[in-house]
Amino acid sequence: MDKLTALLSGLLFxxxxxxxxxxxxxxxxxxLDVFGRWDPTLIFVMGSALAVTYAGYRLVLNAPRPRLAPxxxxxxxxxxxxxxxxxxxxxxxxxxxxxFCPGPxxxxxxxxxxxxxxxxxxxxxxxxxxxxxxxxxxxxxxADG
Amino acid sequence: MTDFTPLAGLTxxxxxxxxxxxxxxxxxxxxxxxxxFGSLLGRWLPDNGWRLTFILGLxxxxxxxxxxxxxxxxxxxxxxxxxxxLLGGLLVGIGTVLGAGCTSGHGIxxxxxxxxxxxxxxxxxxxxxxxxxxxxxxxxxx
Numbered sequence: 001m002d003k004l005t006a007l008l009s010g011l012l013f014x015x016x017x018x019x020x021x022x023x024x025x026x027x028x029x030x031x032l033d034v035f036g037r038w039d040p041t042l043i044f045v046m047g048s049a050l051a052v053t054y055a056g057y058r059l060v061l062n063a064p065r066p067r068l069a070p071x072x073x074x075x076x077x078x079x080x081x082x083x084x085x086x087x088x089x090x091x092x093x094x095x096x097x098x099x100f101c102p103g104p105x106x107x108x109x110x111x112x113x114x115x116x117x118x119x120x121x122x123x124x125x126x127x128x129x130x131x132x133x134x135x136x137x138x139x140x141x142x143a144d145g
Numbered sequence: 146m147t148d149f150t151p152l153a154g155l156t157x158x159x160x161x162x163x164x165x166x167x168x169x170x171x172x173x174x175x176x177x178x179x180x181x182f183g184s185l186l187g188r189w190l191p192d193n194g195w196r197l198t199f200i201l202g203l204x205x206x207x208x209x210x211x212x213x214x215x216x217x218x219x220x221x222x223x224x225x226x227x228x229x230x231l232l233g234g235l236l237v238g239i240g241t242v243l244g245a246g247c248t249s250g251h252g253i254x255x256x257x258x259x260x261x262x263x264x265x266x267x268x269x270x271x272x273x274x275x276x277x278x279x280x281x282x283x284x285x286x287x
Contacts, residue, residue, distance in 0.1 A: 005171040006195035010202020011209070012164035013176065013249075018210035020150075020157025026222035027147040032278040039147045044154030045161070046252060052162025053257035057169060066173035073173050074258070077245065080265050087244020088251075088269035094236025095270060096277025099224050101248045102241060103178035105234075106200065107207040108221070115223040119234040126238020127183045134243055 002068040014107050020045040023108045025099030025115075032096055083134070147220075165254050168199070177250020178203075179241035244270070 021027045022045055031042035065071055095101050100108075100119050108116040165176040172195055181196045190196075210216050225233070241247045244266055246255065251270075255263020 002172050003194050003198040005167065007198040007202040007205075009164045009168040009171070009176065010199035010204075011206040012160045012167065012202075013178075013199075014203040014206025014208075015210045015215075016157040016160030016164065016206075017203075018157070018207045018216040019160065020154045021147070021216065021220075022157065023207060023216065024147065024221045026224060029224045029278055030147045032274045033282055034275055035279055036282050037146060039149050041147075041150050041154040044151045045158040046248075048155045048158030049161040049165070049253045050158075050256055052159050053165045053253055056162065056166030057257050060166060060170035063170070066169065066171055068171045069173045071173055072169070073175070075175070075245075075255075075260065075262070077262060080262060084244050084262055084266055085269055087240045087242070088266040089240070089273050090236050091240025091244055091247060092270035092273025093277050094233040094238075094240060095248075096274035097225060097229050097236065097281070098233030100233065101178075101237065102182055103203070103247070103249050105237075106178065106182060107203055110204050110208050111211075111218040111221065113221065113223065115225075115227075115230045118227060118230050119237075122231045122234025123238035124182075124186055126235040126240075127179075127242050128186055128238075129235075130239040130242035131183075131187070 005068060013103065016045075016049070017104050017107045023104045023111075025104065025108070027099075028101070028104065029096070029099030032099070161249075161253065165249075165257070169254075175250055175254045177246050177254060179247040180245075180250055183238075183242060240270075 017023050021041060027039055028042060030037050030039035098119060102123065105116060105119050105123065109120060168174050168176045181199055184190055185193055185196050211218055246266060251263040251266040256267060
C-alpha cells in the first residue's frame with residue numbers, strides 16, 4: 001500500500017511537471033533569464049505548489065502519524081552552515097547552465113533526448129562522488145529533501 | 146522563446162503540491178526528488194521500495210500527460226552543448242547532496258514547512274541560477 005501511494009504521488013508529480021511545461025529545460029532557463037527572454041511561468045508553478053503543500057501539510061501533520069508509516073520523517077538538521085550555502089551555490093550554477101534540476105531532468109528521460117540522458121547520468125555520478133567526498137558514507141543522504 | 150503559460154503553470158503546480166501532501170500524509174516523507182533519486186544510487190536501503198515506485202510514477206505521469214496531449218515533447222529545447230550538459234549534471238548532483246535538497250525538497254516542501262534552511266537554500270540557488278544565465282546570455286553572449 002505504501003508503494004502504491006508513492007507510485008500515485010510520483011504520478012501526480014510527473015503529471016504536474018509535464019502540464020506546467022517544466023520538463024522543457026529551455027522554458028526553465030527562460031524563467032531564469034529575468035533580464036532577457038523572461039518566461040515567468042515557473043513562479044506560478046512554485047506558487048501554487050507551495051500554497052497546496054502549505055495548506056495540506058497543516059492538515060496531515062496534525063495527525064499523530066502518517067496513514068501508512070509509523071512516524072513522520074522530517075529533517076532534523078538545524079542552522080545555516082557553509083555546506084548548505086555551498087551546496088546551493090553549486091546547484092544554482094548547474095541549474096542555470098542547463099535549465100535542468102533533478103525532478104524535471106528525470107521526468108524528461110521518457111522522451112529519449114540525449115541531453116536528458118547525459119545530464120541524469122552526470123548528476124548520478126556527481127551525487128555518488130559528493131557523498132564519498134563530503135559525507136564519508138554512501139548511505140546517509142539528504143536530510144532536507 | 147517559450148510562451149508564458151500561467152494557467153498550465155498553476156495547474157501543474159497544484160498537482161505537484163498534491164503529490165507532496167500525499168507523500169507526507171501517507172508515508173510521512175518529504176517529496177524531494179534529489180533525496181529520493183540519490184538514495185536509490187548506493188547500496189539498497191530497506192525502505193527504497195517506495196522511492197523506486199515514486200520514480201516510476203514520475204516517469205509514468207510524464208508519459209501519461211504527453212499521450213493525452215497535455216505536453217508536446219517536440220517543443221523541447223536544450224540549452225548549451227554536451228560539455229555544458231555534462232558539467233551542469235555534475236554540479237547539480239554535487240550541489241544537491243552537499244546542500245541536502247533541490248527545487249522540490251527545499252523550494253516546495255521546505256518552504257511549506259517554513260524551514261529557515263530551505264528559505265536560505267532556495268534564495269541562494271535561485272540567485273546563482275539567475276546570475277549564471279545572465280552571464281551566459283548577456284555577458285559572454287553564448
